Every structure is written in C-alpha cells, then in structure tokens.
Amino acid sequence: MTGPSIDTTHIPEGLRPLMQAIARGGAALSGVIRRGDRSMGAEVGTNSDGDGQKRLDLYADALFLDALKGAGLRWFASEERDQPIAMQPGGEFALAIDPLDGSSNIDTNVSIGTIFAIYPAADEAGASFLRPARDMIAGGYIIYGPRCCLLVSFGDGTQFYTLNPDTGGFDLTDARVEMPDCSFEFAINASNYRHWPRPVRAYIDDCLAGAEGPRAKNFNMRWIASLVAEAHRILIRGGIFLYPADGRDGYQNGRLRMLYECAPIAMLIEQAGGRATDGALPILDGRIDSLHGRTPFVFGSAEKVDRVAAYHDLPEAEVSALFGNRGLFRA
Numbered sequence: 001m002t003g004p005s006i007d008t009t010h011i012p013e014g015l016r017p018l019m020q021a022i023a024r025g026g027a028a029l030s031g032v033i034r035r036g037d038r039s040m041g042a043e044v045g046t047n048s049d050g051d052g053q054k055r056l057d058l059y060a061d062a063l064f065l066d067a068l069k070g071a072g073l074r075w076f077a078s079e080e081r082d083q084p085i086a087m088q089p090g091g092e093f094a095l096a097i098d099p100l101d102g103s104s105n106i107d108t109n110v111s112i113g114t115i116f117a118i119y120p121a122a123d124e125a126g127a128s129f130l131r132p133a134r135d136m137i138a139g140g141y142i143i144y145g146p147r148c149c150l151l152v153s154f155g156d157g158t159q160f161y162t163l164n165p166d167t168g169g170f171d172l173t174d175a176r177v178e179m180p181d182c183s184f185e186f187a188i189n190a191s192n193y194r195h196w197p198r199p200v201r202a203y204i205d206d207c208l209a210g211a212e213g214p215r216a217k218n219f220n221m222r223w224i225a226s227l228v229a230e231a232h233r234i235l236i237r238g239g240i241f242l243y244p245a246d247g248r249d250g251y252q253n254g255r256l257r258m259l260y261e262c263a264p265i266a267m268l269i270e271q272a273g274g275r276a277t278d279g280a281l282p283i284l285d286g287r288i289d290s291l292h293g294r295t296p297f298v299f300g301s302a303e304k305v306d307r308v309a310a311y312h313d314l315p316e317a318e319v320s321a322l323f324g325n326r327g328l329f330r331a
C-alpha cells in the first residue's frame with residue numbers, strides 16, 4: 001500500500017514505517033466502511049474462541065495483514081486467527097490486533113474501530129506476546145466514526161491524529177492528550193446486572209442512587225458496545241468503563257481480550273492521566289498467558305477507577321448493605 005499516511009513528527013524514528021503502514025491500512029478500511037456495502041455485516045463464521053465473525057471482521061484482518069507487509073514486523077497476531085503468523089524473519093516488532101472492534105455495530109452505522117499493540121519481537125511468537133503488558137512499545141486504536149481518528153502512545157503521552165479526507169493522511173490533532181474529568185458518566189452493559197460480582201453491583205447501585213445516595217451526585221450512563229468508541233469518549237471527557245467478570249458461562253474473566261483490547265487501551269488511558277485495572281490491579285502489571293486470554297476491565301478517570309478498587313476491598317457487610325447504609329462511601 002502506498003500514498004499518504006501520517007504526520008511522523010512525534011513518532012519515534014524506528015517505528016515510523018510500521019505506523020505509516022498502520023495508518024494506510026486504517027485509511028483504506030475507513031474508505032471501505034464509508035462505502036457501506038451491506039454484505040459486510042453478514043455473519044460468515046466463528047473464530048477459535050467461538051465468537052461470531054462478520055465479513056468485515058475478516059476483511060479488516062486480511063487488509064491489515066497485507067498493509068503491514070514489509071513494515072518491520074516479525075509476528076502478526078489477530079483476534080481473527082488462532083495462531084500468530086510469521087512475517088519478516090529479521091523484523092523487529094510483534095503486532096497484535098483487533099482488526100475490527102465493535103462488530104455488533106457494523107450494520108447500524110455506529111462507530112467501530114481497530115485496536116493494536118506493538119511489542120519487541122522475540123525468536124518465538126509465544127515469547128513475543130505472552131509477556132508483561134508493560135513491555136508494550138506502543139498501543140493504539142483507530143476509530144471509524146463521524147471522523148476517523150488514530151490515537152497512539154509510545155510510552156510518553158498519548159498522541160491524537162485525525163484523517164484528512166482531502167489528503168487521505170492522518171494529521172496531528174493533539175501531541176499529548178490529557179484526559180479531563182468533567183464527566184459523571186459510567187459505561188457498563190447493565191443487562192448483565194444480575195450476573196455481576198457484588199462489589200460491581202454495589203458501585204453501580206451507588207451511582208444509580210444519584211444525588212440522594214452515598215455519592216450525592218447524579219450520574220449519566222452510556223453503552224455503545226464498541227470498546228474503541230467508549231475509550232475515545234472517556235479520553236475526550238472522562239468517566240468510567242467497566243466490563244467485569246460475571247457469572248455467565250465463559251465470562252469468569254469478563255469478555256474483553258487482554259492482548260489486543262485491554263492492554264493497548266490501558267496504555268493510552270494511563271498515558272493520558274487515567275487509570276486502567278482489572279477491578280483491583282493495574283492491567284499493565286498483568287502478564288498475558290494465552291493469546292486470546294480475557295480479563296475483567298475497568299478504566300477511566302483515576303479517582304473513579306480507584307473507587308471501584310476500593311469497593312473490592314470493602315468488608316462483606318458494607319458491600320451487601322443497601323446504598324443508604326454504605327457508610328464508608330458517603331460522598
């Protein structure tokens with residue numbers, strides 16, 4: 001793939017070819033999404049984890065695999081593939097990707113995205129990916145919304161780029177995003193309330209109790225069902241996102257994947273001044289032990305994420321108390 005890509009002024013030199021390839025892939029995918037071929041939302045298979053795959057999931061996976069050829073990658077791991085793929089033998093980097101995040105929104109023209117994490121390559125694919133999340137060299141996402149934007153962190157702040165429709169390249173919008181916290185919004189799939197662990201129920205109960213409850217504040221709720229879109233909103237105006245473990249079969253570690261969903265989003269959020277945990281411990285302190293492994297995920301404004309962790313430390317009597325009696329958490 002050739003053509004315009006991304007303003008490289010703030011991108012570390014060694015990562016420029018790879019970031020240019022990712023940007024070209026993202027711009028190309030954005031064009032396909034904009035054209036709106038309705039067959040892209042069709043269910044065409046299932047991945048190794050049993051998740052349904054839409055035509056656009058597989059199209060995006062193939063598109064990025066092709067776009068990243070010759071960009072210094074040794075290993076390519078994708079949500080849509082059972083095993084990593086070997087790329088250039090001398091490549092310096094290993095890239096894990098969720099090529100199309102938020103697939104349930106394809107048909108409805110709601111924002112969807114791509115998430116990626118870049119690690120230093122080891123001789124084996126396993127050693128490249130199954131390592132502490134803090135080894136990540138870069139984490140980022142592309143959001144295909146009313147505007148197409150690319151956010152990336154190389155470990156020194158979070159950078160924000162916007163696709164320029166006139167040039168087809170990504171222009172720098174903000175070299176260092178700082179997440180404000182002007183929002184009392186939480187994002188969680190509330191239909192799973194009955195399956196949540198008690199500390200999560202207690203936290204949400206207290207938000208729902210509003211001005212009359214222990215938080216003494218009215219909260220607002222959002223659930224887009226596209227992790228990238230929730231992350232983008234929270235980076236722009238603050239708030240909190242939770243996808244906890246729950247009692248449903250197969251949800252003992254929640255729904256979201258550590259390698260190519262939670263770890264890169266956690267890096268972007270931390271680097272913008274926020275916090276990202278599994279409910280208690282920082283995601284980036286976690287160690288990935290299987291390619292498609294899941295983790296409970298809580299991220300957003302530091303104070304809100306810390307408060308969720310504190311609910312996990314509450315004595316059982318406090319967690320079970322009706323919100324009005326949860327004395328420790330009066331605003």
Ligand SMILES: O=P(O)(O)OC[C@H]1O[C@](O)(COP(=O)(O)O)[C@@H](O)[C@@H]1O
Pocket residue numbers: 051079098100101102103104189225226227228255
């Ligand atoms: O349908 P649910 O359970 O609310 O889950 C929504 C979550 O699932 C996801 O769509 C999973 O990602 P994929 O679409 O890449 O499988 C997230 O983007 C989103 O946060």
Ligand SMILES: [Mg+2]
Pocket residue numbers: 098100101102227261
């Ligand atoms: Mg996803």
Ligand SMILES: [Mg+2]
Pocket residue numbers: 057079098099100101102103
């Ligand atoms: Mg996906």
